[in-house]
Amino acid sequence: MSELQLGLLAIGAGVIASVFFYNKWQERQYRRKADSGLAPSREDVLLREGGPPDRVEPVLGPLDTEPTDRVALAAHASIPVLSDHVDLVVPIEMAEEVSGGEVLQAVAEIFQYRSRFAQWEGFDETTQSWGALRPDQEYSMMRAGLQLSDRRGAASVEEIAAFGAAVEKTAAALGALATVPDAESAAARAAELDRFCSDVDIRVAVHVVTGQTPFPDDQMREFADIAGFEFDSEEGSFRRRDGTGRILCTLERSKSPSDQTGGAGAAAAPGLTLELDVPRSANEDFDQFRYLAEQLARRIGGRIVDDNGQALGPAAFDAIRDRIRNVHRNMEVRGIDPAGGLALRLFS
Secondary structure, three states: OOOHHHHHHHHHHHHHHHHHHHHHHHHHHHHHHHHOOOOOOOOOHOOOOOOOOOOOOOOOOOOOOOOOHHHHHHHHHOOOOOOOOEEEHHHHHHHHEEEEEHHHHHHHOOOOOOOOEEEEEEEOOOOOOOEEOOOOOOOEEEEEEEEEEEEEOOOHHHHOOOOEEEEEEEEHHOEEEEOOOHHHHHHHHHHHHHHHHHHHHOOEEEEEEEEOOOOOOOHHHHHHHHHHHEOOOOOEOOOOOOOOOOOOEEEEEOOOOOHHHOOOHHHHOOOOEEEEHHHOOOOHHHHHHHHHHHHHHHHHEEEEEEEOOOOOHHHHHHHHHHHHHHHHHHHHHHOOOOOOOOHHOOOO
């Protein structure tokens, strides 16, 4: 057989191998798209038959879960999973299976991106789900994701382009193919997501004021202990958490006008402030927040007011609850569960 014939055979074999690899890649692409299209739709809790549940008075007292248990639960609950709702997701196809350990090593050595939250995940064929890479598991499909917005604002074209370049470089080192979306289109998505987040990023603060100036520290700490708050030395406020470690609301000394401008006399603020971070709270958290404010007012003989010093009665609290429900409904329509993993990532 001549050298020309041998060369033609080699070229033909290479073409066949390339076509085979491309077909396998396309097959996995179509399968993943089909799987994602079968995801269950979310239920609109505000349109559920029978309407929203009646208010149930929470019990004022320490949380049942021990702090060490809460830390463990919080660590488990905070494991993020990439989502098309809030992340730019880059699919990565392997020519052959590779271990999670090899990928993690390549990511540690090559993937130099620190601007925003970014994560690599692998597809588990057994559970048919995406998740964090496990060193002892083999993967034929992976993906990398960049969070498009947080409380700092939207990811820029430059940040997205740098992320895409880092993913492509890391994938190439693994002999993989990364399909990076257009940076400008992704930046437009990020800006639109950031506008939505700005619309629903609301905090509710109520103040319990008395005629005492300054408000006694011992009374504040006594109530915080009874109500299950823990002091956060870094933030300088008390925080009440649920069983998973998620912050339900915060308690701190009210800020006087001089405190807002950095002047003297901040310690003379005659009351306490309870604050609820709406997108990071669950639907039922407001009832507990309201109950805590009412109990605090009764305990110290104070009254509940807004930022302008106007008294807050039952009608005002009901109006606030309706506003929160509307915010939560808008989040759910967007695919972001209030107090869920995506919300905790976005509003941080």
